[in-house]
Amino acid sequence: MALRLLGLGRGLRGLCGLGTRWIHQSSLRAFEFVPEAVEDLLYRKGEKGGHGVGRFRRELEEVPQEQRRLMSVLREHTEALNWQGALELWNTEIPKDAGEEWHVVSRAVLNCLCKAMRYDEAKEIFHSMAKRDTVSYNQMLLMLARLRRFMEFDQLLSRMDKEGVARSSVTYCNIMTKCKENRDWQEAVRTLEELKAGLSSDEATNWSFVYLAAMSACAKGRQPDQVEKMMRELQEMDPGAVLPNHWNSWIVSCAPDGERANRVMQEMRDAGFTPSPVDFRSLMVCHRNFEEQRRIYETMRKEHPTAKLPEAWAVLLRNAVLNEEPQAVDWLRQEMQDNGIPMDSDRAQQVPPLRRALRMLEDWQQTERLGTVAPKAAPAPPGAALPSGWQSTTDPNTGQPYYWRTEDPAGTVTWQRPS
Secondary structure: OOOOOOOOOOOOEEEOOOOOOOOOOOOEEEOOOOOHHHHHHHHHHHHHOOOOHHHHHHHHHHOOHHHHHHHHHHHHHHHOOOHHHHHHHHHHHOOOOOOHHHHHHHHHHHHHHHHOOOHHHHHHHHHHOOOOOHHHHHHHHHHHHHOOOHHHHHHHHHHHHHOOOOOOHHHHHHHHHHHHHHOOHHHHHHHHHHHHOOOOOOOOOOHHHHHHHHHHHHHHOOOHHHHHHHHHHHHHHOHHHOOHHHHHHHHHHOOOOHHHHHHHHHHHHHOOOOOOHHHHHHHHHOOOOHHHHHHHHHHHHHHOOOOOOHHHHHHHHHHHHHOOOHHHHHHHHHHHHHOOOOOOOHHHHOOHHHHHHHHHHHHHHHHHHHOOOOOOOOOOOOOOOOOOOEEEEEOOOOOOEEEEEOOOOOOOOEOOOOO
């Protein structure tokens, strides 16, 4: 049955007509393409808030009294992803001929824009800064990686090296984030080995953070053996450096091997870690059987009675649609109704993963109503190239490949391999 994975993300709105120093907020345009991962990232950041309290306090101690008030305001803007407020402050509070004492404030504005994924605005601020240090480069690199602007990422990294700006361990983590988004787990492994060989000039390397970046890239590439190897290395290096996120990366890497993911979850418990709702959702993705997913869902609800449920519903609904199980859809419809968020409610549409799953359901139901069944294409030989103009990747939530035309990514997505 032909299914189209709709809504690869709606374009973030950006600014154009930018002057050298003043950013005009009246001229707006949309990005050509925003990955689903960015939409989810912004949603989750808005849900949990919090952006480095410790670092903020350290920076505040270094700021002259005149700028401290602005730093506090900028922190609030960053917490709320209020990029408009940060731009307004940049336009009205920072002098055009700002000196060195204003650098940390300018960098805080850039930080807010990068976290909110405002590409055009962040790029303009970055090039307007009187000083571009390691931190500001790292902020831009992370945003470019998450927006999957890989060519620009490489160009900016090259510029960083040419300008003699020292790389830090965070820079290498950003490289591995790019590898994660680009599904290049081999490069992530090479980058980790480069750091371990001592090629980084940063002596205060946060190995917990570094290993997490490498493990996340390998998890996205579905390389459980590599992730397990890194976990063992980190445990041997410093058991206290192992965090819940490391375990989550290992679980994610196991998909679609549900039994292996179960074993990892049990080892996580044995190590004294309590699985979070995110870990349960990751475990659900590793399974294809709806009843097994439902069992995991029920366990999550029992252990986390106050957990938010919409993203778990999204996992269940995607699986039910992909396996064409109307009874599973009916059960989930009742479950959502019982929890006060019906499938056709506005609240259900406010959660990006659930909204996309509901679009998949609508598309499937429309196909059923029309009584049309798309012919199944013969399986392509391993390694066969896609037709000209097509691209593909693997949906991290289902482990299934999907495809789209290069000239119209959002309107041509399909689960069927083009022939």
